[in-house]
Amino acid sequence: MNATVQEREAVRLALYQFSQRAKDIMDRLPDRTDIVPFEKMKLRALYTALKEDLKDAADRGTVAPGWDKQNQLEKDYFQPAVVDALKLLRARANTNPITSNWLDCISSSRQIIIAYMDNLERLGS
Numbered sequence: 001m002n003a004t005v006q007e008r009e010a011v012r013l014a015l016y017q018f019s020q021r022a023k024d025i026m027d028r029l030p031d032r033t034d035i036v037p038f039e040k041m042k043l044r045a046l047y048t049a050l051k052e053d054l055k056d057a058a059d060r061g062t063v064a065p066g067w068d069k070q071n072q073l074e075k076d077y078f079q080p081a082v083v084d085a086l087k088l089l090r091a092r093a094n095t096n097p098i099t100s101n102w103l104d105c106i107s108s109s110r111q112i113i114i115a116y117m118d119n120l121e122r123l124g125s
Helices: 005-027 037-060 072-088 102-124
Strands: none
Touching: 005 037, 005 072, 005 102, 037 072, 037 102, 072 102
16 A cells, blocks of 8 residues: 555545544533433534535545545545445434433444544554
8 A cells, every 4th residue: 555644644644634523512411301302402513514425435435525536545544444434423413312212222333433533553563
């Protein structure tokens, strides 16, 4: 594989950002039995944006919009990570974030992204 350090860092950073967005949502969910309407709207917006951005990234296959051609790291790590992560976000955005399975879906999705990041890190070692 002939990947540059910049390509590896771009893929790592893009995956890290998705992971952190998922973590942000997860951090707002545990140990809650109720949620006020404003918080519910905010969580739904965050979750919907995450799903849409993962879908866009999966469709485009590249780290950044406007990049014409996938590099090998995007083919091997980025696109599979976002496709697999998106598949696990099965919870519907219009459900209750607390009483539905959002936490499980987001956690599983995030673990997929982290696994691809770990594999990418081993590549650079």
